[in-house]
Amino acid sequence: MIAATKQNLSTETVTIPVSEIEEIFKQIAETLQNVAKNEYQFINSCKEFFQFEEPKKVQFNEAGDCGYIVPIKNSIKQFLNKPDAINLLITNKNETISSTKRDTDLLLTYCDGVAASSNKLLHKNKSSFLLQLYSDDISVTNPLGPKKDEKNCLCFII
Known part of the structure; x- marks a missing residue:
């Protein structure tokens, strides 16, 4: 049994049998x-329900060097x-503005910097x-092997 305390006007203890929790995890x-029985079905489900777009391969040269573009607009x-x-975005933005007004030494977002303060569009x-966008290179091979610096992947994170 797992006991949880719920605090409202009065304090009650709710007991949930472990078997029910195990059943939920099983479901x-x-x-x-x-x-996701296989990768093909998983990708098709992602396309159907989440409008997933597969990465597009871009060939750089005749030697076979290539890259992939992952569309992020959709x-x-x-x-x-x-x-x-x-x-949630509006709430977060308002909280960030409040935090930076209380402490002017804080730079919590791009908006707090000089480049944003001089941006006419903003x-x-x-x-x-x-x-x-944040970018970082990651190595996609064994870091201990002889080809450790040969294959890198540049990732952008929003």
């Missing part, structure tokens, strides 16, 4: 296994169409959201 595992659109996404559209 979750079965659902995931049914959706992913951002899907995120912004979630019911609470806009409200002054004109005070309620706009900025997308901040």
